[in-house]
Amino acid sequence: MSGEEAAAQQPKTEEQKQDTKPEEDKQNEQQPPPAQEAEKPQDEASYKSLVLSGYGGYDKVKLQVKKGELVPKAGEVLVRVKACGLNFADLMGRQGLYDRLPSPPVTPGMECSGVVEGLGEGVTDRKLGDKVIVMNRAGMWQEVVTVLTSHTFLMPEGMTFEEAAAISVNYITAYMMIFDFGNLRPNQSILIHMAAGGVGIAATQLCQTVKDVTIFGTSSASKHDAIKENGVTHTIDYRTMDYVDEIRKLSPKGVDIVLDPLGGSDTCKAFNLLKPMGKLITYGAANLLTGQKKNLMAVAKTWWNQFSINAMQLLQSNKAVCGYHLGYLDEEMELVGGVLSKILDLYKQGKIKPRVDSVWPFQQVGDAMRQMQERKNIGKVILVPEAEKEEKKEEN
Amino acid sequence: MSGEEAAAQQPKTEEQKQDTKPEEDKQNEQQPPPAQEAEKPQDEASYKSLVLSGYGGYDKVKLQVKKGELVPKAGEVLVRVKACGLNFADLMGRQGLYDRLPSPPVTPGMECSGVVEGLGEGVTDRKLGDKVIVMNRAGMWQEVVTVLTSHTFLMPEGMTFEEAAAISVNYITAYMMIFDFGNLRPNQSILIHMAAGGVGIAATQLCQTVKDVTIFGTSSASKHDAIKENGVTHTIDYRTMDYVDEIRKLSPKGVDIVLDPLGGSDTCKAFNLLKPMGKLITYGAANLLTGQKKNLMAVAKTWWNQFSINAMQLLQSNKAVCGYHLGYLDEEMELVGGVLSKILDLYKQGKIKPRVDSVWPFQQVGDAMRQMQERKNIGKVILVPEAEKEEKKEEN
Numbered sequence: 001m002s003g004e005e006a007a008a009q010q011p012k013t014e015e016q017k018q019d020t021k022p023e024e025d026k027q028n029e030q031q032p033p034p035a036q037e038a039e040k041p042q043d044e045a046s047y048k049s050l051v052l053s054g055y056g057g058y059d060k061v062k063l064q065v066k067k068g069e070l071v072p073k074a075g076e077v078l079v080r081v082k083a084c085g086l087n088f089a090d091l092m093g094r095q096g097l098y099d100r101l102p103s104p105p106v107t108p109g110m111e112c113s114g115v116v117e118g119l120g121e122g123v124t125d126r127k128l129g130d131k132v133i134v135m136n137r138a139g140m141w142q143e144v145v146t147v148l149t150s151h152t153f154l155m156p157e158g159m160t161f162e163e164a165a166a167i168s169v170n171y172i173t174a175y176m177m178i179f180d181f182g183n184l185r186p187n188q189s190i191l192i193h194m195a196a197g198g199v200g201i202a203a204t205q206l207c208q209t210v211k212d213v214t215i216f217g218t219s220s221a222s223k224h225d226a227i228k229e230n231g232v233t234h235t236i237d238y239r240t241m242d243y244v245d246e247i248r249k250l251s252p253k254g255v256d257i258v259l260d261p262l263g264g265s266d267t268c269k270a271f272n273l274l275k276p277m278g279k280l281i282t283y284g285a286a287n288l289l290t291g292q293k294k295n296l297m298a299v300a301k302t303w304w305n306q307f308s309i310n311a312m313q314l315l316q317s318n319k320a321v322c323g324y325h326l327g328y329l330d331e332e333m334e335l336v337g338g339v340l341s342k343i344l345d346l347y348k349q350g351k352i353k354p355r356v357d358s359v360w361p362f363q364q365v366g367d368a369m370r371q372m373q374e375r376k377n378i379g380k381v382i383l384v385p386e387a388e389k390e391e392k393k394e395e396n
Numbered sequence: 397m398s399g400e401e402a403a404a405q406q407p408k409t410e411e412q413k414q415d416t417k418p419e420e421d422k423q424n425e426q427q428p429p430p431a432q433e434a435e436k437p438q439d440e441a442s443y444k445s446l447v448l449s450g451y452g453g454y455d456k457v458k459l460q461v462k463k464g465e466l467v468p469k470a471g472e473v474l475v476r477v478k479a480c481g482l483n484f485a486d487l488m489g490r491q492g493l494y495d496r497l498p499s500p501p502v503t504p505g506m507e508c509s510g511v512v513e514g515l516g517e518g519v520t521d522r523k524l525g526d527k528v529i530v531m532n533r534a535g536m537w538q539e540v541v542t543v544l545t546s547h548t549f550l551m552p553e554g555m556t557f558e559e560a561a562a563i564s565v566n567y568i569t570a571y572m573m574i575f576d577f578g579n580l581r582p583n584q585s586i587l588i589h590m591a592a593g594g595v596g597i598a599a600t601q602l603c604q605t606v607k608d609v610t611i612f613g614t615s616s617a618s619k620h621d622a623i624k625e626n627g628v629t630h631t632i633d634y635r636t637m638d639y640v641d642e643i644r645k646l647s648p649k650g651v652d653i654v655l656d657p658l659g660g661s662d663t664c665k666a667f668n669l670l671k672p673m674g675k676l677i678t679y680g681a682a683n684l685l686t687g688q689k690k691n692l693m694a695v696a697k698t699w700w701n702q703f704s705i706n707a708m709q710l711l712q713s714n715k716a717v718c719g720y721h722l723g724y725l726d727e728e729m730e731l732v733g734g735v736l737s738k739i740l741d742l743y744k745q746g747k748i749k750p751r752v753d754s755v756w757p758f759q760q761v762g763d764a765m766r767q768m769q770e771r772k773n774i775g776k777v778i779l780v781p782e783a784e785k786e787e788k789k790e791e792n
Contacts, residue, residue, distance in 0.1 A: 277725075311659060320718035323708075323711035328712055
């Protein structure tokens with residue numbers, strides 16, 4: 001289901017008071033392949049969906065129960081969703097700052113995991129009961145979804161649904177930045193901002209697949225133990241220290257790569273921190289998120305636009321400036337799928353492991369978004385369709 | 397000898413009418429190590445030097461015979477120069493468009509090859525008679541030069557002095573652009589402008605060390621056979637065709653890498669030609685060279701500055717913009733030397749071979765510069781100190 005289709009479906013559905021349903025299955029348990037799942041009786045053919053009703057604060061995303069039955073079209077599968085990933089783009093989208101999210105009313109969500117429950121015409125590469133990772137432009141925060149099979153990827157043996165909902169967007173983003181644009185090689189150094197965030201955790205792990213990489217990681221001090229344990233070489237508390245000064249003390253010439261999720265003036269700092277042949281990879285604008293609503297948008301936009309460079313300046317500096325956002329690669333599923341395949345290999349080899357910060361039921365989506373937007377998370381924030389699922393915090 | 401020293405030495409020397417000397421040795425012949433070269437009688441202690449007297453046309457570079465004897469300082473070697481490379485930066489420098497060339501009067505030249513004839517105090521890693529490739533910020537267009545040993549690299553067995561003067565700047569430039577910033581991988585595609593130029597020839601050869609790379613190469617039609625033979629997959633006559641249209645016909649999505657030596661509006665075209673995850677590497681401004689003198693500078697500068705990009709535009713495009721110029725890496729000899737070492741390995745393996753377009757004696761430096769500036773060359777333009785050396789054109 002494309003994002004546009006997700007949006008288009010909204011008017012056809014009815015909003016209902018949400019029923020509290022008993023938790024069906026503990027999602028992390030291994031289940032026998034549900035061969036007859038497609039015929040499983042669905043109580044009065046309805047499904048839960050999180051819908052962004054308009055741009056604004058946390059309360060703009062509401063749980064709806066939609067009537068009707070999703071039917072996979074040719075080339076699509078129907079997936080019963082077990083867990084969904086929350087991403088910065090979803091927070092931006094809620095504020096109207098992410099142009100890849102179709103206009104409200106729309107179901108957000110770029111990734112989820114689940115079980116194939118229906119096959120559209122001509123589908124031969126997936127079968128009922130397959131556990132899959134799903135990526136899409138939008139529309140994944142829903143109890144069931146229909147997507148093209150090319151947007152689904154088989155979960156490796158032993159991977160939990162939560163991990164599966166945490167691995168695609170963050171690790172693909174980190175992988176393509178580090179190994180495609182960044183071209184990270186042994187003995188190099190990298191600055192990872194928000195090292196406790198989803199991409200930060202992924203990037204830190206991926207850097208360790210290369211020999212002798214020095215990782216500078218920023219986070220608030222309370223998260224330093226966690227990011228250090230995850231592999232950060234030098235932790236920096238960006239709230240109390242000037243990260244540029246800290247890095248220069250240890251590495252006077254700067255670093256080889258900066259991953260920049262912040263934008264604005266931090267992008268300029270990143271550029272200046274690069275060694276010759278260094279690469280700046282900007283992939284977000286977290287600095288724009290100054291509050292629940294985009295009240296400071298104008299100011300933030302000005303900051304953002306401060307970083308601009310022309311060819312002559314670049315040439316004289318021997319540096320690279322790269323922009324990355326997975327959300328704009330949705331026409332490139334072959335490329336992206338190839339990357340995910342490499343990531344799943346690393347997972348199978350035990351070299352990477354998604355860290356789940358917390359798991360929230362759909363009706364607590366506002367709290368989940370707040371957890372991420374207020375930078376309280378260490379690792380991935382996960383949403384699950386089940387109503388009764390308790391918030392879970394992993395401490396290690 | 398640093399560029400500044402080269403400049404500082406000028407006032408101490410005298411300009412003399414140049415003596416025509418018999419050709420000493422055919423430079424490509426293997427010679428026994430000249431163990432006593434340091435004591436070789438030098439006729440009245442003088443040496444020929446090409447000196448840029450002021451910014452302007454071809455006639456601004458003149459042959460001088462300088463009196464006195466160059467003595468290597470601690471850590472330096474004295475090298476008797478056998479061949480020098482001509483680079484675009486030298487043409488830019490002559491017009492005052494290259495800020496890494498010290499102010500006139502100054503001896504230009506970033507690369508040469510020759511034989512070690514003297515050792516400064518403490519030099520243990522070079523010995524008399526060593527055949528070396530030499531790189532420096534400036535000052536290499538001279539019969540003898542003094543340089544830090546870290547700026548010299550042993551020539552591989554069987555390499556001619558002409559090849560040795562043609563391999564460092566062009567191949568290092570091409571290598572770092574293609575494999576560091578460009579991160580070229582199998583099955584990718586690349587656009588190489590000026591594919592018959594020194595960097596173009598080098599880049600084309602280096603791309604073929606990676607499997608199944610599609611190379612689009614531009615040159616005037618008369619050079620198409622030569623660049624095709626060198627490895628270009630699709631030749632494009634930029635004088636009669638729109639290269640963007642030609643590439644789009646064959647590869648509608650564009651290319652993975654563009655090497656851009658042109659600047660100005662061509663940099664914009666290059667950016668637009670990139671596939672998602674594509675890399676634009678700008679490394680020159682040949683478009684600025686509209687004539688012998690910089691009369692169109694103002695216009696050209698405007699063009700140049702047209703290409704400018706900010707972080708948000710980059711992020712939404714999933715592209716990289718890189719700037720490269722070896723001239724600004726002169727503090728990074730360890731990095732650069734490491735790259736040259738890999739290049740010399742490829743040479744030894746027979747995977748690359750510098751192509752010499754023509755060889756000119758010092759007193760014909762104006763003609764040599766014209767050959768390059770008017771885009772008549774296929775491969776490297778070489779200068780040699782010998783007066784009688786005939787212009788030589790390799791046809792294959």
